[in-house]
Structures are given as C-alpha cells and as structure tokens.
Amino acid sequence: MRTLLLIDNQDITREGMKAVATRLGGxxxxKEAGTQKELTHLLTKHPDAVAVLDYTLLDTSVDYLLILQERFKEAHFILFSDSLSEDFIRRMVFSGTSFSVVMKDAPKVEIEEGLRKAKQHVQYICTRIAWQLQHKEEKKDESASPLTATEREILKLMALGKTTKEIAAGRFLSVYTVMTHRKNxxxxxxxxxxHEATKYALRAGIVDAVEYYI
Incomplete structure (x- = not known):
C-alpha cells in the first residue's frame, strides 16, 4: 500500500481529504505538509507516495514539480486546487502520466476515483477539466492541421491503440494503404x-481526452 501525502495549508481541505481517503482505504x-521543503522531505522517505497538493498555495514552480516527477518516478501527484490555468494544466498533463488533475469543486465520486487511479499510478483528469481541454481544442480551425480528414481518423485509431491490421479491417482498406497513411x-x-503522434492527437483534439484517459 502507498503512503498518502497531503500538501495544503488549508486545514479544512486536509481534513476533508483525510476523511475521503480513510473511507476509500488502501x-x-x-502524512501532512504545508511547504515545498516538507513535500520533498516526505517524498525522500516515501518515494512511491501519492501526493495531493494545491499548487496555488505553495511557494513553488512548474519546473520544480517536473523535477520532482523526474526524481521520484514511482510517486503520483494529484493537482487539487480551486483554479488552475489552462497552460499549467496542459504542461502538467502532457509531461507524462504522473500528474492527475482534480478540482476542489469536483463531485466526491471523482475525488475518490482520482485517488483510486493514483494508487495504481494511472493518470486521471476530472470531468470538468477534461471537457474544457476538449472543448478548447474543438474550437480550433481544423484546416490548420497538416493532416487530411482520413489521416486524422487513422491517427485517432492509432492513438486509441488499434493495430495496423485492425484499422485496415475496420475501414475496409488494405494493410499497405494504412501503412502508407501511417508514414505520411x-x-x-x-x-x-x-507515442509522439498520440501527444499531437491529444493536443489537437483529434482524440477525446475523456475517452483516452478512461
């Protein structure tokens, strides 16, 4: 079982999260902390911990969080705040799978799901943030994409884990044709x-963020 680290200087938030985690079990x-230094100290002792932290209440930086991610590869971080900028969320989410995002106004069921996924070291994004990321991307002009409509559809299937043979069978194409699209x-x-193509598909809204992370 993992250790849960609560890094938040609001007493009510820590008590509430402890209640949810205790009820959930596992x-x-x-452990509790209120500063960047205390967080680092606790991670040194518990390198595979789940850390729930409010980035907006800590005197820290994005770069420092990324350093922690690199240093403590077995740890999982849940960004748990009232408000986070879109740029910050995107940088964290697309840096790897060690950062989950759950807003403080999320339903209890989503907070519990975030903790469950974190114990498995699986990234989780609450519904509101996943919808915002998807909606923002959908507003972009698809004509700006270098890919054709067919290539976008094939990229989506690739990103969702479909093999070349599965894509070919599903679209009634030859394997050779799919391989050509893949190369293009x-x-x-x-x-x-x-992996790199999937990152583009997520950023460009080709893949539904909710569908991908579930």
Missing amino acids: FFEI IFRKLEVNNV
Missing part, C-alpha cells in the same frame, strides 16, 4: 513513433 498512512502522418507531424 493507504498505509497519511509521421512525416507531416515530424514524429518518429506512435
């Missing part, structure tokens, strides 16, 4: 693999 112990997608996006 944590070995719960990589060339146009200037990427080398599906």
